[in-house]
């Protein structure tokens with residue numbers, strides 16, 4: 001396998017790593033490797049970056065079989081990691097059953113919750129201090145739009161999150177990559193991404209958000225970049241104040257109607 005990254009890919013990685021302080025000396029980083037194009041590229045990129053980084057760090061990968069199918073085979077991913085000199089781990093969890101018994105909750109919410117729990121547990125047990133996920137810029141913008149449309153909240157995931165309960169830090173070194181740039185990355189490492197075993201693939205709220213952004217982009221080519229700008233903290237942000245609590249509102253009423 002060739003170990004090569006074009007210069008503009010290096011630039012995007014270093015930009016995220018340096019701007020958001022993603023890597024410290026002697027980090028032990030566990031990559032969530034699903035076998036999709038994004039996590040394959042992240043594993044590949046970190047295996048190269050570690051040879052150039054002035055801060056030495058270790059990389060390993062973990063693949064979780066969510067038991068959507070009976071024949072999920074991790075052997076090709078083990079081979080991919082061996083070619084990169086990256087330690088590979090595999091684990092299983094019955095996410096499929098958790099989604100079935102979800103009491104009406106969004107299946108993707110249930111799935112992500114359990115995946116994160118299993119991977120965090122593994123990381124703590126095996127002495128990793130960081131977990132790297134392959135979320136990219138389009139994911140961040142879609143999550144931002146989903147938060148706004150489906151929960152009324154202006155929020156998205158962060159490039160770096162410290163998890164107080166476990167002491168782990170989650171990092172997302174691909175946040176400056178557009179999805180279309182990642183689509184061509186299998187050409188770099190030569191490994192064909194595995195098809196998603198998830199029966200909901202392409203039928204999710206995320207897909208709806210992705211379709212909306214694409215559709216709006218046909219009449220306004222700045223839609224994506226404006227959404228991306230809106231998810232950054234900015235002095236230009238002007239939002240209504242948070243709603244007052246009942247007691248505070250009552251007090252304001254009293255104050256307003258009090259005779260002078």
Ligand code: SF4
Pocket residue numbers: 107108109111112198199200201202204
């Ligand atoms: S699409 Fe499938 S694999 Fe992805 S989060 Fe949703 S349930 Fe999980």
